Amino acid sequence: MLTPSEMKDRTLxxxxxxxxxxxxxxxxxxxxxxxxxTARCLN
Ligand code: SF4
Structure with missing residues (x-):
């Protein structure tokens, strides 16, 4: 499971x-x- 910090890094x-x-x-x-x-939407 990812930590919030790792999730933030991956998202960025x-x-x-x-x-x-x-x-x-x-x-x-x-x-x-x-x-x-859909390919260009981050949602
Ligand atoms: S959320 Fe993104 S993929 Fe979904 S309908 Fe809106 S623009 Fe399209």
């Missing part, structure tokens, strides 16, 4: 390596099964 690594669209999840209907941006 994922954010920095990914090609995510910042905050895209704030502008959707949360219907991820039908979404074209």
């Amino acid at each position: 690594k994922l954010v920095n390596e990914g090609n995510f669209i910042e905050g895209i999840y704030n502008y959707c209907d949360r219907w991820c099964e039908k979404c074209s941006f």
Whole structure:
């Protein structure tokens, strides 16, 4: 099991390596099964 610090490090690594669209999840209907941006959504 990861410690909170390890989880934070992994999340930051994922954010920095990914090609995510910042905050895209704030502008959707949360219907991820039908979404074209799942690969670029950090949610
Ligand atoms: S994957 Fe889900 S949460 Fe992310 S933008 Fe698409 S619908 Fe929204």
